Amino acid sequence: MRFYRATTFLFPRHYEWRILLACFAAVLSPLLALATYQWATGAWQPSLLLGLFAASLVAAGLGMLAIRALLAPVARATATLGAIHRGEAVPPLPRGGDDLVGQLLRAVAVAANGSAIRNPTLSTDTDHDALTGLHSRPGFLDLSEKVLSGDSNSVIALIDIDHFQSINDRFGRAAGDALLRAVGHRLERGIRRSDLAARWSGEAFVVLLPDTQLDEARLVLERLRASVALDPLLGPESTGNAWPVTFSCGLAPVRAFSHLGDATHRAHAALNAAKNGGRNRVRIAGNG
Known part of the structure; x- marks a missing residue:
């Protein structure tokens, strides 16, 4: 809960966007570490950095899509609770697993x-x-x-x-x-x-x-x-x-x-x- 509260300033109305941002930062952190190392040692390899950057962007995009899909049931449950609170009829919820x-x-x-x-x-x-x-x-x-x-x-x-x-x-x-x-x-x-x-x-x-x-x-x-x-x-x-x-x-x-x-x-x-x-x-x- 502490980390959740500490990050509420990032997209305060969109919890899923904060998760996607964390995923993006995690995927790009190895590339930033490599770039920092090459800058410190002076051994620049632009082609390697560009290749890793492109691969990181693709991985981050795929990861974001996967996380967004995994969060869809949570969004559905949230919408259903809102309908219950308003006294509206609600459609059947999908069946989940044991998680x-x-x-x-x-x-x-x-x-x-x-x-x-x-x-x-x-x-x-x-x-x-x-x-x-x-x-x-x-x-x-x-x-x-x-x-x-x-x-x-x-x-x-x-x-x-x-x-x-x-x-x-x-x-x-x-x-x-x-x-x-x-x-x-x-x-x-x-x-x-x-x-x-x-x-x-x-x-x-x-x-x-x-x-x-x-x-x-x-x-x-x-x-x-x-x-x-x-x-x-x-x-x-x-x-x-x-x-x-x-x-x-x-x-x-x-x-x-x-x-x-x-x-x-x-x-x-x-x-x-x-x-x-x-x-x-x-x-x-x-x-x-």
């Missing part, structure tokens, strides 16, 4: 995913949602990091109960809470044992389907959607079970934990498309 840059990319990916799925209406103190008994967002994120530790085809699904606010407004908060519990239990029973379900927001849920193709995930969610839509017992009791309960769903593929934030944004766009298309349907991100 220092790889550790940085993984840490930024965790921050990006935490920002993408953060919701202040849900408690962050426990791993489970108190109302539905499903995983909370923090619990879902922790388990997702383990489930998506490899590189395989997985799918994330965002589920939103249709017209839930109307149920709350017309029949009261207690009826809405009872419906959330009922749908949460139905969701937990309707997904596969390998799948991961959690509460997403007030009336929405999230499901991670590991090692699953999009078509397979759509069949699972379509089957669950139909079972909810055809069950009259899910309606608020005060209506005589006459109020239909349905949900809309958006699906998006995800291959790694570092891509989860981007996948949730795409699934949310698909969910909005399902709502705009009439609700009570499942949409895949990017599909019509």
